[in-house]
Amino acid sequence: MAIFAIGQHPWVFVGGLLGNLMSFLVYLAPIPTFARIIRKKNTEGFHSVPYVIALFSAMLWMYYALVKTSASFLLIVNGFGCFIEIVYITIFFIYAPRQARLFTIRLILLVIVGGFCLILLVCNFIIKKPNRAKAVGWVCLLFAVSVFAAPLSIMRKVIKTKSVEFMPLPLSICLTLSAVGWFLYGILQLDYYIALPNTLGFAFGMIQIILWVLYRKTTPTTKKQQKQPEQVIDIVSLNPSLNPNPNPTPEVYPVAAVPANCVGNDGNARNGTGTGHAVAVAV
Numbered sequence: 001m002a003i004f005a006i007g008q009h010p011w012v013f014v015g016g017l018l019g020n021l022m023s024f025l026v027y028l029a030p031i032p033t034f035a036r037i038i039r040k041k042n043t044e045g046f047h048s049v050p051y052v053i054a055l056f057s058a059m060l061w062m063y064y065a066l067v068k069t070s071a072s073f074l075l076i077v078n079g080f081g082c083f084i085e086i087v088y089i090t091i092f093f094i095y096a097p098r099q100a101r102l103f104t105i106r107l108i109l110l111v112i113v114g115g116f117c118l119i120l121l122v123c124n125f126i127i128k129k130p131n132r133a134k135a136v137g138w139v140c141l142l143f144a145v146s147v148f149a150a151p152l153s154i155m156r157k158v159i160k161t162k163s164v165e166f167m168p169l170p171l172s173i174c175l176t177l178s179a180v181g182w183f184l185y186g187i188l189q190l191d192y193y194i195a196l197p198n199t200l201g202f203a204f205g206m207i208q209i210i211l212w213v214l215y216r217k218t219t220p221t222t223k224k225q226q227k228q229p230e231q232v233i234d235i236v237s238l239n240p241s242l243n244p245n246p247n248p249t250p251e252v253y254p255v256a257a258v259p260a261n262c263v264g265n266d267g268n269a270r271n272g273t274g275t276g277h278a279v280a281v282a283v
Helices: 010-028 031-040 049-068 072-095 098-125 129-148 151-161 169-188 192-218 231-237
Strands: none
Touching (some): 049 072, 072 098
């Protein structure tokens, strides 16, 4: 039995491989940011929200891959996503001030322990096995779509300011290619829970690239800011109760596919979903 089930079409393998590669790159992009946190022994006002949301997304897609079976690509990339996000959250927790630590603990209890465990209980003990994959797939799809809406705030800012300084081109390309790979992987397997949210991810990615081309020459050449606003920060701004810091230092981080969201303070891309990712959360 092959490790990677390519189905009846070899492009399934190509799509899954492309989605995995892009998602891995996005997951690894915050390393310079956390290296600076370790070096300075200070989180400098960064939020834990993006990393907890990315962990939740990766856990959801891992669960979907396990329920569905024969989804090795999903399992591998989101397994890695869970590991790396736990590392990021651990580093953040070590160097964050007490208030941010308490907020992170509450967020983990709410999202990971409460939310994910509730999904597990409902799907395993209430929903019958033949319908379980569909139920988990719908949860993943809805979450991925909500995460993919995060770039809207950045695109609005680009149009308003006629500046792309907060929307690096590598990030947009990374998310677009990730969406293409996961869309191809999903559509050829008739897995619409993966394919559908990545149509949105691809559309947003292309719009970002077009905006970058249109406004790159009008971007002011002022001195580089220390930090850039993160796309996923809308999760905080939409609900002030989630914000432990009334005057946060902005940080770039698109969540997916899933992915799901991608960008550190140095402009490096950050993922995924792979699919969804946005969180690109990596699906």
